[in-house]
Amino acid sequence: MSAQGPRILIVDDEKTIRRFLKATLKSHGYDVFEASNGREALDQSVSAHPDAIILDLGLPDADGIEITRKIRQRVKTPIVILSVREDESDKIAALDAGADDYLTKPFSAGEMLARLRAVMRRLVPKNEKTLYEIGKLSIDIAKHQVEVSGKAVHLTPTEYDVLKVLAMNAGKVVTHRQILQEVWNKTEDLEGVSHLLRVTISNLRDKIEPNPTRPAYVLTEPGIGYRLHSDE
């Protein structure tokens, strides 16, 4: 009876939010499963074989970050967390614990669907994909080449590396820590080098953005990190 759409597990203790998520997802062809607490979430994350999980960080019976970590230990399913605006540190902690992206409450249906598509896209084996095209920006990882409107752009090695990390996660948030780890190989004293990241992003925008004041490609996620805009 159920359409064989992607399977989504919704974890939220608020019934009205589950109802809204369920209605939206079903109308877009997803199969929906629900859990209202941490224990059910852990059970269902394995037994329901979801393709993605939407997880509210503020569960009554459990620490959302801990649940994220436990789910991640068991399965590789992408996790999108739901959180309120002021909890930047919780969002970062959840992303570091293995969550793939986040949504700030209140969010729109469109935002949620876009996030889900972005995190599920990563399930497709990514090693083959070497060409990323977003608007007029193209990033060819095999050729180590970046073009805007067909014209080659000269980036420094660091600028290229940052853009590459963002491209490989196109549409998905990448935290400051993740970029600093990948590009600068830093795991400690992140405060000391985070300034370098800001300067690099600023220079990168000068080179690839049509209007660096209102970026169209490299978007800032305030307090969290950056996201490369994705057309899909």
Add this chain to the structure above:
Amino acid sequence: MNTKSFRFYPYLVSTTLVVLITIFGEFVKRNIEPTNIVMFYLLAVVISAIWWGTGPAITTSVLSVLAFDFFLVPPYLTFTVADVQYVFTFAALLIVGLIISTLASKAREHVIRRETEKLQTALLNSISHDLRTPLVSIKGALSGLLQESSLDEATRKEMLETAHEDSDRLNRIVGNLLDMARLESDALRVSSSPCEVRDVIGSSLAELKDRLADRKVTVTIQEGLPHIPMDFRLMMKVLINLIDNAVKYAPFGLPIDVDAKQIDGRIEIKVMDRGLGIPAGDLEHVFDKFYRVKRPQNIEGSGLGLSICKGIIEAHKGKIWAENRSGGGTIVTISLPVKL
């Protein structure tokens, strides 16, 4: 540091009063009965009690007794007393001082409590009005959509857009109230790190994308501005509030300008509109909590936004002020130190 020095200020003034009265006593003590000078000391006690409460008042009465005894009661410059009647004067001065200070400080507390209650009532009224207005339209639109099956497509769309816009508004009001509560309880944590001014401005504009859909926003940022220490998210809040105000008070799609430049050791960010402007008398008050400029146009607002901005900017050791723009409109300027 300011609050600390302010705490000692009343004691300093009380002590000064006692010293002045004693000097005055020194000049007149041979001509008038010393007990009459007691009246002046009592006056100082009353003043201290009314202005600053119990602590300074008691300090004043004790200091008065000591100064009176030491300087004005024979034998001079000792605490010994020749005439026993002065002991009664001391006791009377001390007791009257204590009673007055208790009464006055009680009256003072009563006044403060009444003002607090008045403020709380005003706050509740303002908040419930602010929260209810968007709720009314959201509920109205949604119940219309649920119950009326014969609505045409354009009306349905309009109702949905109303509900959507007002839910955003509700979200902003709740956000402002939470910020206010954090500022009031000193729970607002500023985590500064060097940030790019262009990025903060760009991110704030991106956040207000829907609101700015029918606006021309011109951003002018001086080349080569240094990265300056700030809390990125808090600074975004300030800019979002300021730009949102520019939209609110400059209707009909009037343009908005955002400028940033360095002036000596500070960076100035200006948000400018071509709207209603602010009456000269209100300019310095618009950053006060709940203060709203009285206007014939009925524009919604809680009077919290700018006071939150001020709180955040001051936490960054910066300044914020408003002025009228030549040719009409308002300019709000934020000035931040390049180095903390």
